[in-house]
Amino acid sequence: MSNQELANFLFPNISDFSDYEKQYPERELEEGAMVTRFAPSPTGFVHMGSLYAAFISSQFAKQSHGVFYLRIEDTDQKRMVENGIEGILHDLALYDFKTDEDPIKGGKYAPYIQSKRKEIYQSFAKRLVGEGLAYPCFCTEEELEAIRKKQEEAKERIGYYGKWARCRHISNEETYERIKNGESYVIRFASRGSFERKTKFKDAIKGTIEFPENDMDIVILKSDGLPTYHFAHVIDDHLMHTTHVIRGDEWLSSVPVHIELFEALHFTLPTYAHLAPLTKKESETKIRKLSKRYDPESSITYYDEAGIPTPAVKLYLATIMNSNFEEWYQKNPNADIDDFNFSFDKMAVGGSLFDLQKLESISKIYFSTITAETLYEQTLHYMEIYHPSFAELLRKYPDYSVQVFDIERNTPRPRRDIASYPDVIRYHGYMYDEIFFQGNPYQNLDPKKEYDQSILTRYLDVYSVRDNEEEWMSHLKAFATKLGYAADMKSYKQHPEMYKGNMRDICEVIRVAITGCTQTPNLYYLLKLLGPDRIQKRFQLFISNQNKR
Numbered sequence: 001m002s003n004q005e006l007a008n009f010l011f012p013n014i015s016d017f018s019d020y021e022k023q024y025p026e027r028e029l030e031e032g033a034m035v036t037r038f039a040p041s042p043t044g045f046v047h048m049g050s051l052y053a054a055f056i057s058s059q060f061a062k063q064s065h066g067v068f069y070l071r072i073e074d075t076d077q078k079r080m081v082e083n084g085i086e087g088i089l090h091d092l093a094l095y096d097f098k099t100d101e102d103p104i105k106g107g108k109y110a111p112y113i114q115s116k117r118k119e120i121y122q123s124f125a126k127r128l129v130g131e132g133l134a135y136p137c138f139c140t141e142e143e144l145e146a147i148r149k150k151q152e153e154a155k156e157r158i159g160y161y162g163k164w165a166r167c168r169h170i171s172n173e174e175t176y177e178r179i180k181n182g183e184s185y186v187i188r189f190a191s192r193g194s195f196e197r198k199t200k201f202k203d204a205i206k207g208t209i210e211f212p213e214n215d216m217d218i219v220i221l222k223s224d225g226l227p228t229y230h231f232a233h234v235i236d237d238h239l240m241h242t243t244h245v246i247r248g249d250e251w252l253s254s255v256p257v258h259i260e261l262f263e264a265l266h267f268t269l270p271t272y273a274h275l276a277p278l279t280k281k282e283s284e285t286k287i288r289k290l291s292k293r294y295d296p297e298s299s300i301t302y303y304d305e306a307g308i309p310t311p312a313v314k315l316y317l318a319t320i321m322n323s324n325f326e327e328w329y330q331k332n333p334n335a336d337i338d339d340f341n342f343s344f345d346k347m348a349v350g351g352s353l354f355d356l357q358k359l360e361s362i363s364k365i366y367f368s369t370i371t372a373e374t375l376y377e378q379t380l381h382y383m384e385i386y387h388p389s390f391a392e393l394l395r396k397y398p399d400y401s402v403q404v405f406d407i408e409r410n411t412p413r414p415r416r417d418i419a420s421y422p423d424v425i426r427y428h429g430y431m432y433d434e435i436f437f438q439g440n441p442y443q444n445l446d447p448k449k450e451y452d453q454s455i456l457t458r459y460l461d462v463y464s465v466r467d468n469e470e471e472w473m474s475h476l477k478a479f480a481t482k483l484g485y486a487a488d489m490k491s492y493k494q495h496p497e498m499y500k501g502n503m504r505d506i507c508e509v510i511r512v513a514i515t516g517c518t519q520t521p522n523l524y525y526l527l528k529l530l531g532p533d534r535i536q537k538r539f540q541l542f543i544s545n546q547n548k549r
């Protein structure tokens with residue numbers, strides 16, 4: 001029985017591989033355009049590591065006018081989660097990663113779900129069997145375990161290769177009989193590699209890498225007829241014309257297998273780019289991989305709940321991706337990520353530290369670039385879900401809220417204090433009477449500090465809500481002088497003994513009394529937005545609070 005006859009017997013109704021080669025021709029793209037993909041297994045939520053991979057792949061495709069597509073790798077039916085695909089598409093949409101082709105939208109290279117490509121894999125397996133480059137293997141779990149034990153005892157490399165690859169030496173006739181008798185089997189690749197020889201390849205991130213050649217007869221089709229990762233990767237990335245396979249570096253050691261498969265099938269090898277894992281600093285001395293299981297920040301729902309906007313997370317991923325991005329962004333906070341030219345050679349070869357504090361500082365820059373109206377809309381959206389009572393206040397006072405958020409926003413150096421939506425309450429909450437008068441607004445102040453109450457009892461006599469900032473300041477100075485405070489720092493420094501204090505002390509009392517905080521945005525605007533009646537109430541509360549101590 002010839003190999004071709006065996007192939008026809010194993011795959012009777014499977015078309016010739018050349019049909020698929022015709023069905024999926026080369027893509028017509030401009031020179032240098034990259035075709036990249038995001039290839040998750042639908043095992044639940046997209047975690048930070050895969051979001052990072054998706055970001056990189058989509059960014060390179062976009063930047064080179066190429067194609068970014070989503071392929072669902074669901075050949076491990078045991079690991080499947082219901083609605084996994086919807087979940088993945090939802091998360092990608094949330095982060096605004098636009099796929100050019102995907103399982104819902106479709107595309108010229110469909111289907112984009114591996115379980116729907118069974119016949120495609122089988123046609124290429126048929127080709128390999130016909131050429132004597134693949135064969136059915138009947139070894140059971142127990143038999144494989146027995147081989148492993150023997151290898152351990154003989155101190156030999158573990159695996160199905162060379163003399164250990166028992167089923168490789170079974171005649172086609174015997175194979176035929178055993179399959180006719182209903183024996184279960186898988187299809188293995190017949191490796192022609194040698195562990196003594198080296199295979200070299202150039203990884204776009206890690207540089208030139210050398211490994212021993214593959215000599216393992218790896219499984220390409222499982223007993224259910226579905227491919228293993230290795231086989232599916234080679235077939236799909238060939239037929240879908242992926243130019244750059246960007247994936248986690250846990251696959252790096254599999255490259256020799258992939259190279260051998262690409263060669264055996266006469267396919268052109270794509271460029272590989274293996275990503276260093278995201279890591280986390282556990283202590284001063286310990287850095288470990290970010291864990292899906294143990295680190296809440298590895299789940300992207302964490303950022304939804306924490307109120308860190310997706311563009312901020314994306315900006316942070318960009319800073320991890322390219323070491324020179326952050327400096328560029330600091331200089332161009334209003335530019336778009338897409339204006340930056342990412343490159344593989346600026347990517348980490350070892351681990352990439354995922355640092356929440358760093359994310360926070362990037363998020364602060366992001367928040368400082370959006371308009372007060374946008375901040376209002378986004379905060380409202382978040383609060384509706386996570387803090388309905390604050391959402392109610394925002395809805396009750398829309399214009400006022402926007403004015404509050406606008407303080408020191410439209411300036412050359414806007415404030416960078418808000419890192420998340422909850423920070424809006426933290427930094428602006430006191431501007432709402434419903435919040436301010438709810439508890440004790442002064443509980444965080446230094447209880448020992450003495451404040452001059454006469455400032456508060458007399459200030460409203462001179463305060464006018466109609467003053468512009470300059471007038472306000474000159475009135476405040478006159479007021480300070482009247483009360484025995486220095487109106488300018490220079491005179492105060494020359495003769496501190498002549499004054500009760502200076503302008504800073506005046507402002508501090510007023511600030512603290514109306515906000516409960518020692519640091520706030522521009523006092524002039526806070527006073528103006530509150531207006532005399534509300535200022536008055538707050539002054540009174542402050543005084544009575546002080547007197548109770």
Ligand code: GLU
Pocket residue numbers: 038039040041073233246247248
């Ligand atoms: N499905 C593989 C994984 O989730 C994808 C690896 C790849 O991108 O090729 O690890």
